Amino acid sequence: MEYRCSLCGKKYPISTKEFRCSCGGFFELEVENIFSKEELEKRNHTMWRYREAYMLPDNLAPVTLGEGLTPxxxxxxxxxxxxxxxxxxxPTGSFKDRGASVLISLVRHLGIKKVVEDSSGNAGAAVSAYSAAAGISCAVYVPSYTPEGKLSQISLYGSKVVKVPGKRQDANDAVIKAAQNAYYASHLWSPxxxxxxxxxxxxxxxxxxxxxxxxxxxxxxxxxxxxxxxxxxxxxxxxxxxxxxxxxxxxxxxxxxxxxxxxxxxxxxxxxxxxxxxxxxxxxxxxxxxxxxxxxxxxxxxxxxxxxxxxxxxxxxxxxxxxxxxxxxxxxxxxxxxxxxxxxxxxxxxxxxxxxxxxxxxxxxxxxxx
Ligand SMILES: [Zn+2]
Known part of the structure; x- marks a missing residue:
């Protein structure tokens, strides 16, 4: 299982701490596996019934809050x-739980203890909830003008909220800088x-x-x-x-x-x-x-x-x-x-x-x- 850069084709192991290629391209991941149809009826009622298609290591234990299987x-x-x-x-009130469950499961499997993210919305809440469930510390970078009410779900899950003065772009720059010392669990970049x-x-x-x-x-x-x-x-x-x-x-x-x-x-x-x-x-x-x-x-x-x-x-x-x-x-x-x-x-x-x-x-x- 390897990432491939969308621009230059360079390969990276999925255990990499980088969130994009050194050339600036985003990572792609080819799906080379699928679940067995016959197995499905025996499986639990979460999105983890399809786990073979998520390209994760076989011995990984999912971080789950019962996401998926929506009506x-x-x-x-x-x-x-x-x-x-x-x-x-x-679990957190949005579709983002599907992505967060898979990504934070990988993060815990890799032994990472600290993640950063930069969304004050649904993705921030989802990454915060799954980090909490996994016992991983999470910091969410947001522009300083973000209304307090929007951040309540994120902080109640125990994430640290870092308010960055300036424009939205300044919060982006700050999270990328912070990603040098923590894993960037990015809903925008991670495949x-x-x-x-x-x-x-x-x-x-x-x-x-x-x-x-x-x-x-x-x-x-x-x-x-x-x-x-x-x-x-x-x-x-x-x-x-x-x-x-x-x-x-x-x-x-x-x-x-x-x-x-x-x-x-x-x-x-x-x-x-x-x-x-x-x-x-x-x-x-x-x-x-x-x-x-x-x-x-x-x-x-x-x-x-x-x-x-x-x-x-x-x-x-x-x-x-x-x-x-x-x-x-x-x-x-x-x-x-x-x-x-x-x-x-x-x-x-x-x-x-x-x-x-x-x-x-x-x-x-x-x-x-x-
Ligand atoms: Zn590249």
């Missing part, structure tokens, strides 16, 4: 059956995040008993979820478990859409954009490091990237609330995008709902009740 809920909307993947129903997120695809395959949906709609910030879901279907296809790969449609907020703009222009890497505040905070990533892999996944699956406005997101969110589904605004971007698709793309689509509304109640109250 797929069917609803009839505007004449079509569509499916909501309730991926916010996870083990998308490797763990494959499980979402495996669950859709298992729930549909091997029948693959035509369209999957995923929110895209850094694009880890999209890359992971595509990789999962590619793995199923490679080992003969699935005949096709669904078209994967990524959604960005129009106010911060570096990957959407690259897709529209036919480019292979993200386009530089100005940072504007959007209600879909979870997908506002200005400089997504793995954008090349995300754009490649979209094109290989014959999908596309769609951009939606804040108004479209809020109207979709309201619709979800009235259906009894309480998610954060970012998740509603999938339904907003679905509304803009052709009828053939809409029919039978699976929409990934990534984060719980309970995490953003304060913001939701401001938007809808004041």
């Amino acid at each position: 797929l809920v069917k609803r009839h909307i505007q004449g079509f059956d569509i499916y909501f993947k309730m991926d916010y129903m996870q 083990f995040f998308p490797i763990g997120l494959q499980s979402s695809a495996f669950e859709i395959w298992e729930t549909f008993q091997g029948k693959i949906p035509d369209t999957i709609i995923v929110p895209v910030g850094a694009g880890g979820d999209l890359e992971g879901i595509y990789t999962g279907f590619k793995t199923l296809n490679k080992f003969g478990y699935a005949k096709k790969i669904p078209r994967i449609i990524g959604v960005q907020a129009e106010k911060c859409s570096p990957i959407y703009r690259a897709f529209e222009k036919g480019l292979n890497d993200y386009v530089e954009v100005k940072a504007e505040i959007t209600v879909a905070e979870g997908i506002a990533v200005q400089e997504p490091p793995r954008a090349k892999a995300v754009l490649n996944a979209v094109r290989m699956s014959k999908g596309k990237i769609v951009a939606v406005t804040d108004n479209e997101i809020l109207s979709a969110l309201k619709k979800l609330f009235t259906m009894g589904i309480y998610v954060e605004p970012t998740s509603a971007s999938t339904l907003a995008a679905w509304e803009k698709l052709s009828r053939s793309e809409q029919d039978g689509a699976v929409l990934i709902l990534t984060g719980s509304g309970l995490k953003e109640t304060e913001k939701i109250v401001k938007l809808f009740l004041s």
